[in-house]
Amino acid sequence: MEKIGVYVCHCGTNIAGVVNVEEVRDWTAKNLKDHGVVISRDYKFMCSSLGQELIEQDIKEQGLTRVVVAACSPHLHEATFRKACGRAGMNPYMCELVSIREQASWVHTDKVAATQKSKAILSGGVRRVEYHTALEPLKVSIHPDTMVVGGGIAGIQAALEIADAGFHVYLVEREPSIGGHMAQFDKTFPTLDCSACILTPKMVDVGSHPNITLLTWSEVTKVDGYVGNFTVTVKKKASYVNNDTCTGCGICWEKCPKKVVDNVYEAGMGIRKAIYRPFPQAVPKYPVMDVDTCIYFEKGTCKACEKFCPTEPNSINFEQKDEFLDIPVGNIILATGYDAFDPHRIPQYGYGRLPNVFTSLEFERLCNAAGPTGGNILLRDGKTAPKVVGIVHCVGSRDKNYNEGCSAICCMQSLKFAHLVHERTGAEVYNFYIDIRTPGKSYDEFYQRLLEEGTHFVRGKVAEISDAVRLPGEEGKLVIQVEDTLTGNQLRVPVDMAILSVGLEPRADAKEVAKLFGISCSANGWFTERHPKLDPVATMTDGIYIAGCVQGPKDIPASVAQGAATAARVLGKIQQKEIALEPVRASVLEEKCSGCRICNDLCPFNAILFHEDKMVSEINAALCQGCGTCVAACPAGAISGTGFSNEQVLAQIEGLLLLNISEDAVPA
């Protein structure tokens, strides 16, 4: 017979103010005696050191074999009481914490009902604890290498921090160069320092760092394993260029006859060749071949790049194949960024139909000295400077039809644009906003500066941008129709150029990526952090961290901070060398498994494997995350799960229902 000690906590008046703690204590001593309860005590604060000592003392002196504490949520103090039991020599998992605070005293006002319910909850815990088994945490070693996926500023920061600390990093980027969106920008708010000036040194650091293996033009195709022991399969796409011999001289793309609109780096504003390097400061410096547009791949002849390549041996290799690398790493940082909202989806804004409606990314390229106009802000004709520019905020953000959330960066981005237009063209600028949101350091000061610069601010959501002339002065202009909600007037503002400050959206393939890495994302596709406040860069999957906009819209400083934060977390894990995993795990009893394969497709962590030879399924304990879905599904009852076994749950149900509410006084 088990010897169970029961401890009912007052939590000051938090519990005792509503639940009659003494009554619960006495009821338990009397009614649960037959279920092994030998001690039932109450105490003011069980979590205090004196409260814990009470338990420890009873374990040592009375020889308790199980402990049930009725207090607060296990999410708060389960670890506390488990440790206390462990100190007294009991297996920590022989302890059960049931919540009579969050589930009774704090949510019910009726003292009698709350007391009755507390008895039921406690009796559930007592019945359950009898079936607890001694568990040992699973120890796994941590592979010291790390993979960072996404070479934008967040990923770059994370990679550098870890590499500088002396550990190896694989940085995977699907484009030909790292740099991400930040490499496309001209200036950064609110300081207006040049984006390239602050980014490219970091890119160069990454490219030359002895501890960083840079895998550009590469994508992750498969992730196996678990914290400390992942194996990531990376597809290194054929670039048809031998990087060992290429010098990045640029003759190949000069000679390439095929011009292609660059929709990625130049946001459709510029052209590149079929063989290309997206921008001069690209890291690495080697070009890649775009097989979808290359004339040779289309027609079978050309090979201009090969003919003119000056290196010896020739660096162009049309026989190159995609390569798949299996890379063992201990931790993974996802920094795959965002997609800019596509304003084609708002037809009334005329993007794609009215030439002088630009997106924010297009405008960034327009401002950029390395961009298609050499940094001159010109209309789509490439010649005319605008005299009046309208900037529309919140395009695709804060809108139930597209994205309900605020994209966090568009106000500041729009203010930056307004400033740049002012500075470079002297044009009049209108900002159409819903609310101005400038919560960052020195952000509101920047807004004040814009107000002083004479930028017009119109508070209202733009209804339409059109070229239809209705009033004199509108000829040849774009007319922005908006209600100024501060004055209540409908305005028609004729402009030469309209800039749509588009919002940030999760990557189009965010959900597939989340599935690939076994993490969760919100319904719209932002990756979910472990805790929104206290654990913003970890995910619910151990060993996988998120940094930058992949977690939600944010600006550069926040992305950098998250990149560094993930690095700190990963370094912490690496330093531990070995970590303990919660031993809530499922396992298959081989002699009961009939190999029906019902469970095989149920595990999102691929922890279940099927042995064709023995016709049985097996669960890899380290991969198992302990959800119990396979346990519940196994038709033969051949899978059992620790911590939440059938016996534990069924006994708890019996315990919870020991006391019928109808038979006891429960005043309405």
Added chain:
Amino acid sequence: MTNNKPFEPVIIGFTCNWCSYRAADLAGTSRTKYAPNIRLLRLMCSGRLDPTFVFKALANGADGVMITGCHPGECHYLEQNYKALRRFQLMRRTLEGLGVDPRRVKLVWASAAEGAKFAQEVTSFVEEVRALGPLNWGAGENGRVAEYQSTPQEALA
């Protein structure tokens, strides 16, 4: 019934460790009040919910069962709550075949942030079950299954 008190349904609520149990915790820390008729049981995931648990709860005297989990697409274990959904749908059909009003078993999605929603769902479910009356499958001493199972002792006597 041994007394004339109004019928107070007993509900067993299954919660998942990551969303709905935390929603219940949040209801607690926010002091959001709800009906005391529910008794919660924590599982790691709604995917752990074995229909056996629901039948057991009903057979042991519960008048209703509330199954809760993360919202679809937000499961901590990616998509196990969909498995709970499928089982729930088949279980309801089976219960209906057994003559149990399927409204006695309810599936509710609640995120860790939805303490108030959780509280409100509990209270409204309690009222729904109250309207259905006692199930009385095996409640307490006078329960039907209890009587049914008591026979062996008398036979051996």
Added chain:
Amino acid sequence: MSDKPKFAMYWAASCGGCEIAVLNIHEKILDVDANFDVVFWPVAMDAKYKDVEAMEDGSILLTLFNGGIRNDENAHIAKLLRRKSKLLVAFGSCANEGCIPGLANLSPVEDIVNTAFHTISTDNPNGIHPQISYKMPEGEIRIPTILPRLKTLDQVVDVDYYMPGCPPESHQIAAVIDLVVQVLQGKAELPPKGAVIGAGNSTVCDECQRKRNVKTINSFNRIFGQAIDPELCLLEQGIPCNGIATRSGCNARCPTAGAQCIGCYGPAEGVVDYGARLISGFASVINSKDPKEIDTILDGIPDPTGQFYRFNLAGSLLKAGAPAWKKNGG
């Protein structure tokens, strides 16, 4: 009376198939005769209840009890044989888990009796309705009283061993008889009390030779009206085969013959509720996340209660349908 150990077999609420299965062991039946003194077996020999009542308690070594407990006569004999037997075996699905007679637990007794005597399928021109007792000039005569619900044997008396199947496979019966004979000869030991004998620990899939893959279910279909792949797992073809949850021991007879397992061997070792295992197993691998689509797929199982509890209703957690509980009281 010989000094051979005594053997008894009895049928309560059952169809008689279990007795046939015993006879189907062919010449092995001679072993029974050679090793046992058959003292009570209403189907095979003439004996009266009073003969059994006169026996010493515990004097019968082995009793194979088939059939559920449907009326007070069944209950009386179950208790009687329990007292008189050293080893009481719940023999066959009815005694183990209620089986087909247990499906009557979906209905209250009066509905059952009305269906039997007063529906269009019954030729009963005078509207005769059975009465429990009837006074005759010679005295009162009585027929057994039907109980509110059918119970399994172990819901009425303590059971030593369980032998599932509807009926138990003859080769399994032969093996069990072999074992008991060996125990008598001191060559083997009895399994622990409460064990399931004459069956496997795993499920039918263990013995099924059909090929199987990672399972997903897109639809449930009936066995007829479609071409069935003779090699592939039936469940993967949408046939709701209960083999995944049904105890092994039958050599996967039905699936091998191209018909789905209907579950007569009951749940696998340690399973609390057979139907729940099937519900969970089937539903978990339905290939949809959309409630409406899931419902459409589930329409392919028109009678879930029958599908999941055909043999196991009386032995399940809920034991009976709500109407049976309600109308008959406790």
